Amino acid sequence: MAATIDLNSDMGESYGVYSLGHDEALLDYVSSANVACGFHAGDPRIMGQTVALAVEKGVSLGAHPGFPDLVGFGRREMHVNPDEVTTDMLYQLGALEALGRAAGLPLRHVKPHGALYNQIARDGRLARAVVEAVALYDRDLILVGLPGSEVEAAAAAAGVRYAREAFADRAYNADGTLASRRLTGALVTDPAEVARRAVRMVTQGRVTSLDGKEIELAPDTICIHGDTPGAVELARTVRATLEASGVAIRPMAEVVRARAW
Amino acid sequence: MAATIDLNSDMGESYGVYSLGHDEALLDYVSSANVACGFHAGDPRIMGQTVALAVEKGVSLGAHPGFPDLVGFGRREMHVNPDEVTTDMLYQLGALEALGRAAGLPLRHVKPHGALYNQIARDGRLARAVVEAVALYDRDLILVGLPGSEVEAAAAAAGVRYAREAFADRAYNADGTLASRRLTGALVTDPAEVARRAVRMVTQGRVTSLDGKEIELAPDTICIHGDTPGAVELARTVRATLEASGVAIRPMAEVVRARAW
Amino acid sequence: MAATIDLNSDMGESYGVYSLGHDEALLDYVSSANVACGFHAGDPRIMGQTVALAVEKGVSLGAHPGFPDLVGFGRREMHVNPDEVTTDMLYQLGALEALGRAAGLPLRHVKPHGALYNQIARDGRLARAVVEAVALYDRDLILVGLPGSEVEAAAAAAGVRYAREAFADRAYNADGTLASRRLTGALVTDPAEVARRAVRMVTQGRVTSLDGKEIELAPDTICIHGDTPGAVELARTVRATLEASGVAIRPMAEVVRARAW
């Protein structure tokens, strides 16, 4: 059977008059769009416009909920209570689902943003709060996060489908965690190199760590960053290289389903 | 056939540490709760708590969306575009529906708040924007508003169910509009008098205007204000008096359905 | 005596990760910077960075307060009370003054933004509320607005210094008001043409209206829009053309003082 992978990208992170990212161009290359839900970025009108683009390009819709911290773009860790996380998640899931429903596009997945993404990778209480929101809202949703994290464990315990995310443009430590952005070589910027790493992740389930070790990882989805210079060219190269290597780009739900068999 | 009426009240208008209203007590007397959705008031945690109370008391759930103006409590008119209104409405409808779904309580109706309520009563463009959001989101939802308003006309044109709202504690002008709060006698505060007016509205379809004229009105729902001193006592008296007069208190959906026959 | 004029531009309208405008480049050409104060745009860090640029470029500092409507960028008219306007103004003036004081740059002028700018041009109550805030805060501040407006009258009545603003890139009606942006020819985009209009405004006190009439106006300051494509080139051309015509570019305070003599 051919290898398959999902390509996901964060979208709809503009706000009011402020424009961010290259959503329309990136939607030609990704299979899953994670749309911001108004807390760390995005507003209802932007959400509607982003959903309309996803419909037009035939891309699968996901929510990209974050902390209520617009000025910090949801990147500042906050000491929140689990019930705040669960209700903030439900609120954002419902808000985006409504914009999707109005456009005939169903909500398929959820990828928490920024500091929330990082905190639930290591904090079991918050991870369970996120998983609880997903399970209460829609048991068919797929939750996206780091492999081997607290949130993957929480999803497994609750029977919530989970997509393991890899970053082809980020270096890994030998233990499979992401290398700090401050380390030399932590960010891979050459599109061809990112594409090679993506192909190897998908076809061999491997990546070489920053210090030269072979790490096993079996991603369901690869993140395409949309806010970097050259993001569109990188997305184009990654997709073309994967397809040239015989990898099929499929929406997250198909990849996760295939793995489950 | 016995006369029926719905009693609705705005709820969930607390925010963070700030407490407003008497939601728990009022839920013993009303049949429909309009829950604020985080724009003019309310936050996700408050929304979840309010929905839980509505479940416990067996009260029907509605959304109470407003303008994005927390400091002004959604009471300041804003010159917004129709597409902003439609997407703001969809966002808030979905957000509340998610909290309701998590608690097993379906969303049944929508009552816009404050300045938005007033603007759509007289501005056809904004009225159609609100109706469009309801129609796109869920054709079974009931939209609540003033009788004889632009929004009633827009709902009728779009085939959206509409509940005509009356205010037993507010004086009316001879043309059926609400008398300005600044006029003497505009606010009826005696619970027994409010209750008598409510009974007459429901059983005779009439109310006497501030200048002594008889006005016809056929309300589907009567608003019980929750933020006034004595709100709970007033709600108790209105309900008890209606029931003693043989009026059945029923959720909005049943009242509107009965009228449609 | 040589003709003098101030050139002003709105600045600091970025927010969090969102970048807007070309502040650094424009500061080479303008003499007065109107810095957003966190309500319609801007945040404390952005304000500090913008003030630092103004210090570096030797540009005079002004506040650019707006309505509390970030998602609408302060462009939506709001039905606010005068006391809300006065306290919102004081709050924003003080906030910017603090960032200026920390950098050793005194606050010199105030130019309300967007919908607030427009509403106080025609609404005397709100105009007086703005003037009251300026007078209470610092009687040496200069208030910037449309000539012949309610706010100019209110400033005169209160003895608050006022800078009459002209728009070299906008067409005028025969009565001296700005032509609606929707009319053909309402926006002048050719830098050379904008520069010629600026020179004529300053040296002859005249502009030709959209329908060909000669209008008298005696501006103290000309607005340089910063968020249009080509804003920097336009600013460069306007300044160079003015200087080549013998006009001295001076901070608003000097221009207004010279007029007062």
Add this chain to the structure above:
Amino acid sequence: MAATIDLNSDMGESYGVYSLGHDEALLDYVSSANVACGFHAGDPRIMGQTVALAVEKGVSLGAHPGFPDLVGFGRREMHVNPDEVTTDMLYQLGALEALGRAAGLPLRHVKPHGALYNQIARDGRLARAVVEAVALYDRDLILVGLPGSEVEAAAAAAGVRYAREAFADRAYNADGTLASRRLTGALVTDPAEVARRAVRMVTQGRVTSLDGKEIELAPDTICIHGDTPGAVELARTVRATLEASGVAIRPMAEVVRARAW
């Protein structure tokens, strides 16, 4: 020389239609008001009203800046950068000073709120960021905080005046830190007992810890909580008991100046 102490209370923490605390009544008993600045609580109109009350009651004005987290009331710790803290502080100081200036009431002190108060007690980087804002804004301001904290050290290093705050209604650990609110006996609620503790703190410079040890502390100001039931009665009792014990209640500036001699 008679013992002196300042009594301070957090004020102006209402927001829009939401009312919190008992500001007007408490102002009869405290000598310093810490007024919220719109980030964790308060809005410009509320700030103006609170300042007006402080003028009327002759109470000294201070700022009570917090994190930009209205829904969390500034109680959630946030991983912020020092430059964000410095500019957020400057912004809030200036905003309140403007409302004070309009009413003729000068700004005298600064007491950070909630999570910010706690984080700067133990995080030297953030403590220095707060002290830098105070020093840049006004070297005559007094900064209020915990004794023996990182922020006291930072203030001393920068030559910023500092008021050591004690809590007569909170139990202390043997090391002088506040006992966790979750411990039995951590909150002292009997007004007479709180008053006795306050008198002993001021006249003997001592308090007995939760586990029975004698701790030395020499407070400049005692915090009167305003949002607890019985806050007004407690404030009245504390003040009356202090005065009956010969302690003079004086604004913070006088107490700190006396200590410095």
